[in-house]
Amino acid sequence: MPYELDNKLVVAISSRALFDLDQSHQIYEQEGLEAYRAHQAEHEDEALLAGTGYPLAKGLLALNKAGKGEMVEVVLISRNDADTGLRVMNSVEHRDLPIERAVFTGGRAPFEYLRPFSCDLFLSANEDDVRQALKSGFAAGLVYQPPVPNENDGEEVRIAFDGDAVLFSPEAEQIYQREGLTAFHQREKDSAEIPLEPGPFKPFLEKLHAIQRNFSERECPIRTALVTARSAPAHKRAIKTLRAWNVRLDECFFLGGVRKKGILEVFKPHIFFDDQSLHCDPVAVRLPTARVPSDEQEPKRSPARKRRPKRRAAKP
Template identity: 55%
Template sequence: MPDTLNDKLVVAISSRALFNLEAGHKVFEEEGLEAYRHYQVEHEDCVLEPGEAFLLVRKLLNINHLLGDVPRVEVILLSRNSADTGLRVFNSIEEYGLDIRRAAFCGGESPYRYVPAFNSHLFLSTDVDDVRSALKDGFAAATVLSSISKERQETDELRIAFDGDAVIFSDEAERVYQQSGLQAFTEAERSSAHQPLPGGPFKPFLAMLQDIQLEFGERHCPIRTALVTARSTTAHERVIRTLRSWNIRLDEAIFLGGLDKGAFLKAFQADMFFDDQVRHCDSARAHVTTGHVPHGVTNELKERVLNTESEQEE
């Protein structure tokens, strides 16, 4: 019987999110594909430095060792490299002892088309177009941003934080805020407090994380999750009731009422934070590894402005 990925948390990640490939990428941009190929072959025995999402991946894979029996987490490498130029990536995976057994090397083409083929719950990449494509296909995906600060207070736990609207939840409430302002948003959320929000792109990923948390039972669970939202406590009830209706429990919920998120994510010691708004991502990445989720009305509005400016320039 062939192996399957059923009942596993599957995380697909690009090689540039897993490892620091900036030197090679600079060669590609400045000198072209052939120079890049020579560079990677010449350096294939040089171990790559960890990338922005390396710690997240290492902690995810460590869950398999802690559970012991059947592996519950699968990390898939997706790369624009060819298998030839990607040999350095393979060597680095082995050097760091990462249990990554499956990969797709796409020879210059976008690898996102393999996200559904691998039944992925999450796709992490540094290529925003690939991330947008995965989101449009209904998969949780984020553009991994470069960190402003390299300081990390590493814990043994895997700690993941999420924004709410347009990430865990749909952007339904955010659309009201964008169109009609804060007062209308607050009134709408109060009047709809008993009506669950539709799920956003990260709902299935969060649900699978919780399934794994529950497997630890009475043992200490190495996974901790948090909702870190700009909502204030005046708009909290619908969020709580929505999660309750989904039978999903977050370990922490922080309602900031518009405060910058960075300091709170530092206090939570997040290994990764996911948010749809660039300004919140900029605040977060000063302290923690951050994934921008280019989804929802805020990003749609931004894309429209950029497209209009581009048309005017033409």
């Protein structure tokens, strides 16, 4: 019988998202492919440090031990070839991660292999691959460099989402960009009873919620949060949209311009998804963070917010 993945939460993760391959990638960029291959072969038996996506992968895979059956699958989908990818798989084995399936494309774009694996989420350090995955209809995040500390202890898996352009479509954000905050609030107030169109992460959230239904709220090993710059009266449409989707978020923060970093340092997510570098940059220093790039220009900063130093996402 073929092995079925349709009924599971499937996360595809690149080698640079799962492990910290920054040093190896610098060798590739500065000295070329052959030097990279030689480096990986020389250090083949040295376990790699955890990458930005490691806490999420580890936490989700641990759900399979909760006695509710095999609910999660993590697939390694990498631009490495099988030879250079051996160090990555050795590191998987060293850390006892139950990852059995891997794709090594030898430098080719891997996003086309997401559909055969029924993937619900793709994490990568390559922006082109992430953008292609998003255009193909998959939830995808561009991981930042691993934070310090770069591992999240505890059995509960915590995932935080921005709203517009992540869980929801960017339609409301576009009104703000074109017409300003007053017009945005008026539009959201007038449209409070009309659910927002879904964003790229709605299907992923629904899969998480399906797993949550297997547990009582008190014992659930997954905790989700909406962390949005929306405030009253724009909060109402977001809440009613989630209600229309029949999806529960455990915690919701309507910040109205307050910095997200402080809230997230309390929530301590295994990963945080946001479409704006304005919010991702300061959070990524301490917490696993992934940006959801968009073809739209990044929203303008509120005049009340101070410009903060940027932390670059890992190079593609």
